[in-house]
Amino acid sequence: MRPLSNEAPPARRRRGSEQPTLKEVADAAGVSPITASRALNAPERVNAQTRARVLTAVERLGYVPNLAAGSLASARSRFIAVIVPSLANTVFIEVIQGLQETFEAQGYQILLGNTDYDIDREYQLIRTFLGWSCSALVTAGLRHSEACRTLLANWDKPIMEVMELGEALDLNVGLDHTEAGRCMARHLLERGHRRVLFVGARMSGDYRAAMRYAGHREVLEQAGCDAPLLELDPLGSLDAGAEGLECALAHREGISAIHFANDDLATGALLHAQRRGLSVPDDMAIAGFNGLPLGQHVTPRLTTIRSPRQHMGQLAAEEVIRRLESKRVLRRQHDVGFELLIGEST
Amino acid sequence: MRPLSNEAPPARRRRGSEQPTLKEVADAAGVSPITASRALNAPERVNAQTRARVLTAVERLGYVPNLAAGSLASARSRFIAVIVPSLANTVFIEVIQGLQETFEAQGYQILLGNTDYDIDREYQLIRTFLGWSCSALVTAGLRHSEACRTLLANWDKPIMEVMELGEALDLNVGLDHTEAGRCMARHLLERGHRRVLFVGARMSGDYRAAMRYAGHREVLEQAGCDAPLLELDPLGSLDAGAEGLECALAHREGISAIHFANDDLATGALLHAQRRGLSVPDDMAIAGFNGLPLGQHVTPRLTTIRSPRQHMGQLAAEEVIRRLESKRVLRRQHDVGFELLIGEST
DNA sequence: TACAACGATGATAGCGCTAACATGATAGCG
DNA sequence: CGCTATCATGTTAGCGCTATCATCGTTGTA
Structure with missing residues (x-):
């Protein structure tokens, strides 16, 4: 066995953080640390003059509270x-x-x-x-x-x-995204579109788009129409919208309108139609979702659903x-x- | 004076946080807290088997480290x-x-x-x-x-x-924003524009736009042109761009091009020109800054400066x-x- | 064989703050 | 006048973690 030792343990030094602590502020203000703490965190619980002294000390020392310590202590x-x-x-x-x-x-x-x-x-x-x-x-x-x-x-x-x-x-x-999908589908039916393509992007991740598609499909099927779906790989972007439009045109099959999962896609398609010299909505109607300002600045203005984000x-x-x-x-x-x-x- | 009391102080209870602590994990794994700490934060300093026991205990107890405590201790x-x-x-x-x-x-x-x-x-x-x-x-x-x-x-x-x-x-x-401003101004001069309006928004806040204007102005003045400035109130938006274009048209004074402080403004102007039936760049040339995708999707495509953000x-x-x-x-x-x-x- | 070097683990002592309780002074009240 | 209520402040004891140093085997080396 080792011999017992009763010497005082050697003084250990921690990395001094340089920064003044609440205790130093309290000393400078002539109060206890807890009063200084209260002066900062619950001012109404401290006499106005005391509070002023503490705040002066804070100012003078450039004290910055250690929030991790406060968080630990107060949970x-x-x-x-x-x-x-x-x-x-x-x-x-x-x-x-x-x-x-x-x-x-x-x-x-x-x-x-x-x-x-x-x-x-x-x-x-x-x-x-x-x-x-x-x-x-x-x-x-x-x-x-x-x-x-x-x-x-x-x-x-x-x-x-x-x-x-x-x-x-x-x-x-x-x-309610499903209801939003229904709402747009109803609008498109009203406008006389019987064959509407829904175009989304990465809908396994963007499952709210999938919910909108579900609503869209429900309404179309109830009206005796089918509800084809085109899923693009890249997340909503203008380029992807153009791609969606091209796809729809290539496979046509009577599609007269595209319901895009969001405005980025829809606007991409709209601008692409413009470049291609297509008429919207005569050659192809286009709808989006989100109600981004952009969609209201293009010609024709985009039909979309605005959410109060x-x-x-x-x-x-x-x-x-x-x-x-x-x-x-x-x-x-x-x-x-x-x-x-x-x-x-x- | 109050009588001295040598009784043990009454046991005080702190709000128990319910959550298991590192000590409990350590006990469950049969090690000291510091070893448990090392198993989590410096795995290579702990024997593989010990580490595995600690990790099992963490899993079983649903331990979530208190990061404020760690932050306080390690500064x-x-x-x-x-x-x-x-x-x-x-x-x-x-x-x-x-x-x-x-x-x-x-x-x-x-x-x-x-x-x-x-x-x-x-x-x-x-x-x-x-x-x-x-x-x-x-x-x-x-x-x-x-x-x-x-x-x-x-x-x-x-x-x-x-x-x-x-x-x-x-x-x-x-x-270098000043250089970016110079660059666009040179381009506009090359295209034959002698009177170019710079349109910004809240440039006291967006001082980088002001730097671009400074560069723009420097180049134009060196070429013997002046460099009028129009400052709009709202921050860069499509609407503000439209407003900027209207302003420029109203006061014309030979302005043949607008250098917008950003692409939002520029695209807003471009789309507005489209709605108004103006030809860009023949009636008015438009340039932006940022290189947002949107600017590359409109017709005509926007001349702008792309920064690798x-x-x-x-x-x-x-x-x-x-x-x-x-x-x-x-x-x-x-x-x-x-x-x-x-x-x-x- | 002695001893440094290293690897694995532990005991101790805080980090800087605040909760909980305690104290003493003053005010309010029947 | 004694009692409680309230206010302003202080004492004590941690919050849960890690830095620091210490310990104890196990190797490697001369």
């Missing part, structure tokens, strides 16, 4: 985890803008994750984000992996699923904040609706 | 602060995409901040982000408030400024990562260049 952070499948799609950006605006105004910081339409990546991201003790989670869509559901089942913070409506984990703000983000954020501030739940689900914009393209 | 996080002036502008989104892709692949998480073109907001964001012990800061542009510079002066982590080139704080990846993000991220991994600095500054795309609009 919460002002992070909101936001998970979207893509940044390349304007639609998500606009929702994010709505979220960010509203959350930042309340002092929350968004932690943005991009799954790239990969459901396992979503699990990884959520796992990491939970590790930061986020105040809430906002995720685009209702589809999650089993692992993800298990992880979230034991989580007691608000979960907000945006974009579509359905059986949600907790809160839900979105619109930024508003969806705002509303989602507001609901989450309401939930964070009072446990009272007002409504779990909000349908933000959509609007059929009829242009001259159909 | 670092895998956060990268990214600050942009706007999310409404595709340009920044594409840079962010490049950054995110590259950083996420290396296990870094982006903390995204939006200044809304407000230089004080930038200071606030940076302050918050420093509080999270970020590994690096990426910010769009070289302009910062004094407070911001002071704050960053004492910060020893990599700082990357993207978008434009110039006197940078640390690392810098971007392009996503590549800029990737390159910036790579440089930062290189810097984080080895202190060795290779190059502080990278010019990613630009490319003049000549369409039929000029």
Whole structure:
């Protein structure tokens, strides 16, 4: 056995972070650290003069709070985890803008994750984000992996699923994509189109487009028409739209209208028709989805469905904040609706 | 005086976080917490079998590491602060995409901040982000408030400024906007335009557009032409472009070409010209900046300048990562260049 | 055979902050 | 006047993790 030693343990030095700590601020202000902490985080709980002294000390020392320490001690952070499948799609950006605006105004910081339409990546991201003790989670869509559901089942913070409506984990703000598909199909039938091609891109990932197709198909089949589907590989882009139009023209078979899964595709087709000297809607009617400004600036204007994306983000954020501030739940689900914009393209 | 009391202090209970901790994982695996920590964060420093036992325990208990605790103990996080002036502008989104892709692949998480073109907001964001012990800061542009510079002066982590080139704080990846402005102006002169209107939007905020105007003006003045400027209020949008075109037509004064500050404005003008039955470039030549896909799909195709935005993000991220991994600095500054795309609009 | 070198693991002591409780002073009230 | 309520502040004890140094075999080397 080794001999026992009762000497004092050698002084160990940690990497000094250089940065002043709350304790130094407190010393400079002549108060205890907890009072300094309160002066910064709960000003109303501290005498105005004391608070002023603390703030002066903060200023003078250039103190920057260590948020990881605060988060550890209080078991919460002002992070909101936001998970979207893509940044390349304007639609998500606009929702994010709505979220960010509203959350930042309340002092929350968004932690943005991009799954790239990969459901396992979503699990990884959520796992990491939970590790930061986020105040809430906002995720685009209702589809999650089993692992993800298990992880979230034991989580007691608000979960907000945006974009579509359905059986949600907790809160839900979105619109009915199937109904949107039906709506456009009805419009096309009204315009006399009996054979309408639906053109989508990577619809296994973009399953909301698949939902719209389902609605579209339902209406057409009820009217005794069939509902051919063309699925392109690249995600919605102008080029892909042109390709979709070419395909439709090549195989024609009586197709008089194309219902595109989104405005990028539709506008791509419209501009391509223009270059090719085709008349829209006489040679081919074209419809989109999203209601992007671009579609309203081309000639003919694009018939499309506008969804209130930024508003969806705002509303989602507001609901989450309401939930964070009072446990009272007002409504779990909000349908933000959509609007059929009829242009001259159909 | 109060009587002394030697009783044991009453047991205090903290809010139990329910979540298993590293200690519980370690107990389950029959190792010490530090070994469990190493098994997760530095696998090569732990025996393969031990590591496997730890990972099994992690799995079984559904352990999620508390990242705030780790960050506090190690004085670092895998956060990268990214600050942009706007999310409404595709340009920044594409840079962010490049950054995110590259950083996420290396296990870094982006903390995204939006200044809304407000230089004080930038200071606030940076302050918050420093509080999270970020590994690096990426910010769009070289302009910062004094407070911001002071704050960053004492910060020893990599700082990357993207978008434009110039006197940078640390690392810098971007392009020369003044030269881009010159380049387009030269092209317009070559095409025989002697009176060219520059149309921008909110150029006090979008100072890179102002730099392009400066270059544009320099070239025109050297050629003995003047360089009128029209500044619109709303940020680059299709509508504003239409408005710019109308303005130019109303006040004409021999203007034969418009150099727009960006492609959104330019395309808006182009589409508006189409609606109005004007011929581009015969009635009015139109040029843009950015090289967005849209401009290449309209007829006539838009003359513009393409900047490698996503590549800029990737390159910036790579440089930062290189810097984080080895202190060795290779190059502080990278010019990613630009490319003049000549369409039929000029 | 002695000893440095290394590999695997552990004990200890914080990181910087805040929750929970405690204290003392002042105010309010019948 | 004694009692509780409220306010302003302080004391203590962690939050859950990792840096640092220590320990103990096992090798490799002279």
